[in-house]
Amino acid sequence: MLTSRRLETSDSALKNIPGAEPHSRLDPWWWLVVLVAGIIAILSITRPDPYWRIILFVRDGIGVTAIITVVSFILMLFVGMLGGLGRISKNKAINLITTLYVELVRGVPLLVQLIWWYFAFPVVIQQIGRWTGISFLAAYRANALVLAIFGFVFCYGAYMSEIFRAGIQSIPKGQMEAARSLGMNYFQSMRHVILPQAIRVILPPVGNEFIALLKDSSLVSAVALADLTRRGKEFMSANFNPIETWTMVALIYLVMTLFSARIVNYIERRTKFER
Amino acid sequence: MNGNNEPIIHIENIHKRFGKVHALRGVSLRIQKGEVVVIVGPSGSGKSTLLRCINRLEEYNSGKIVVDGIPLDSAQNINAVRQEIGMVFQSFNLFSHMTVMDNLVLAQKIIRKRSKDEAHKVALDLLKKVGIPEKINAYPSQISGGQQQRVAIARALAMNPRIMLFDEPTSALDPEMIKEVLDVMMALAKEGMTMVVVSHEMGFARAAANRIIFMDEGQIIEEAPPDQLFSNPRHERTKRFLSKVLDH
Numbered sequence: 001m002l003t004s005r006r007l008e009t010s011d012s013a014l015k016n017i018p019g020a021e022p023h024s025r026l027d028p029w030w031w032l033v034v035l036v037a038g039i040i041a042i043l044s045i046t047r048p049d050p051y052w053r054i055i056l057f058v059r060d061g062i063g064v065t066a067i068i069t070v071v072s073f074i075l076m077l078f079v080g081m082l083g084g085l086g087r088i089s090k091n092k093a094i095n096l097i098t099t100l101y102v103e104l105v106r107g108v109p110l111l112v113q114l115i116w117w118y119f120a121f122p123v124v125i126q127q128i129g130r131w132t133g134i135s136f137l138a139a140y141r142a143n144a145l146v147l148a149i150f151g152f153v154f155c156y157g158a159y160m161s162e163i164f165r166a167g168i169q170s171i172p173k174g175q176m177e178a179a180r181s182l183g184m185n186y187f188q189s190m191r192h193v194i195l196p197q198a199i200r201v202i203l204p205p206v207g208n209e210f211i212a213l214l215k216d217s218s219l220v221s222a223v224a225l226a227d228l229t230r231r232g233k234e235f236m237s238a239n240f241n242p243i244e245t246w247t248m249v250a251l252i253y254l255v256m257t258l259f260s261a262r263i264v265n266y267i268e269r270r271t272k273f274e275r
Numbered sequence: 276m277n278g279n280n281e282p283i284i285h286i287e288n289i290h291k292r293f294g295k296v297h298a299l300r301g302v303s304l305r306i307q308k309g310e311v312v313v314i315v316g317p318s319g320s321g322k323s324t325l326l327r328c329i330n331r332l333e334e335y336n337s338g339k340i341v342v343d344g345i346p347l348d349s350a351q352n353i354n355a356v357r358q359e360i361g362m363v364f365q366s367f368n369l370f371s372h373m374t375v376m377d378n379l380v381l382a383q384k385i386i387r388k389r390s391k392d393e394a395h396k397v398a399l400d401l402l403k404k405v406g407i408p409e410k411i412n413a414y415p416s417q418i419s420g421g422q423q424q425r426v427a428i429a430r431a432l433a434m435n436p437r438i439m440l441f442d443e444p445t446s447a448l449d450p451e452m453i454k455e456v457l458d459v460m461m462a463l464a465k466e467g468m469t470m471v472v473v474s475h476e477m478g479f480a481r482a483a484a485n486r487i488i489f490m491d492e493g494q495i496i497e498e499a500p501p502d503q504l505f506s507n508p509r510h511e512r513t514k515r516f517l518s519k520v521l522d523h
């Protein structure tokens with residue numbers, strides 16, 4: 001939407017908006033991504049055993065890691081937005097609940113939270129099912145993938161709420177007042193005036209969260225999910241070659257994080273605007 | 276329109292406290308349709324607060340405000356009243372992520388439910404009226420303060436308000452840009468817009484105002500037509516204030 005509007009403006013106007021220059025050059029750090037990908041390629045070609053075998057073995061783990069990261073990230077954006085709005089809400093109950101949520105989540109290690117959701121939460125559900133006599137709750141079975149995503153969204157959503165809160169609060173008060181004075185209600189003003197500006201402000205920290213999440217997703221190897229890290233562990237215990245296995249796993253993570261960082265950087269540059 | 280002499284803005288004995296600060300102490304004011312009222316007074320006297328109470332950007336603690344027959348007492352009424360009142364701020368407050376055109380179109384579409392074409396036409400006509408149709412695709416950061424303020428006035432006018440409020444619209448501007456904004460306001464006054472203006476531009480007040488209101492410490496001290504107030508203020512406080520602002 002933003003790009004199309006920019007295309008309508010004249011070239012001279014574009015010059016003044018950083019990031020919207022007509023010929024945005026490719027960010028030079030892409031070569032680092034290419035370099036690491038190149039190392040992986042060279043290793044797999046020159047020594048297919050074990051490197052290419054490792055890649056084939058952990059391949060589905062890469063998919064699991066990617067799914068957990070992307071799905072959790074999208075969901076936590078919604079949680080973060082609602083949490084952020086809750087944190088600045090004048091409604092005391094909403095404010096209290098969201099503040100409590102943020103404070104509690106930030107006080108517990110992520111690994112412990114993931115383990116809790118996977119091992120304790122299903123039992124809690126089953127107990128509730130038994131007490132209330134609702135049979136499908138009593139028969140509840142843990143789904144590792146769903147609970148892992150749930151755990152990440154719950155935890156990262158709290159951090160994301162703080163990012164959204166700070167972003168919204170960084171927009172000058174006059175913007176909201178101007179919107180309200182035109183007759184827009186609170187939600188219309190948020191949606192059309194405040195959030196579009198806040199999102200540009202929070203893009204860098206939100207991008208960092210994505211990369212942090214990608215790395216933290218390796219923690220799910222502790223809760224029976226066959227992600228990249230867990231597949232690496234399995235390969236190593238079958239073949240006893242820790243150096244090759246963990247080097248390759250590290251390189252694959254590195255390619256994914258470097259690549260994500262470049263994408264984040266690209267989006268940031270495309271959406272920057274002057275105040 | 277209304278046969279009786281019901282004022283378009285009717286403020287009755289409002290009080291506003293910010294914690295310990297008693298910003299408005301029993302202000303009453305009636306403004307007739309088509310009147311131009313300029314409010315003056317020292318810093319902190321409550322001018323902005325009074326203005327912001329009229330469209331309920333600020334809540335007041337007691338008293339009553341009725342705008343165009345609608346009492347400011349329910350959320351529904353407040354949004355209805357805000358649609359009738361345009362407001363122009365000292366710091367312009369243009370939406371910085373939108374072009375000039377989108378600034379003018381947004382509320383027309385959402386609140387007035389106008390089609391894209393219709394809203395664009397209204398916007399373009401108003402930009403011509405304030406003298407900057409060529410800036411239609413610029414972003415606020417790309418135009419001067421005076422131009423931004425004229426866009427802000429156009430944005431408010433696009434909603435077809437019956438009343439315009441101005442809170443020190445020229446005090447953030449460089450001297451050479453003040454006139455272009457005052458000219459737009461002057462034209463608006465001539466067209467018969469009801470205007471409440473907080474400003475220390477005494478030239479504008481003299482030329483445009485039907486009435487000048489002098490406020491101090493949260494109260495209206497004195498009100499009179501400009502000639503009378505400037506040449507013959509009745510209160511000592513008004514005299515002292517005027518001698519300061521009229522000197523230069």
Ligand SMILES: Nc1ncnc2c1ncn2[C@@H]1O[C@H](COP(=O)(O)OP(=O)(O)OP(=O)(O)O)[C@@H](O)[C@H]1O
Pocket residue numbers: 293296298316317318319320321322323324325
């Ligand atoms: N949001 C607020 N919180 C606390 N106190 C406030 C707030 N807004 C205004 N006040 C206080 O209320 C009083 C009146 O303020 P107001 O802004 O209405 O004055 P003013 O006449 O517009 O002054 P100026 O000419 O400086 O703009 C001042 O003492 C001010 O400090």
Ligand SMILES: [Mg+2]
Pocket residue numbers: 322323324442443
């Ligand atoms: Mg003020």
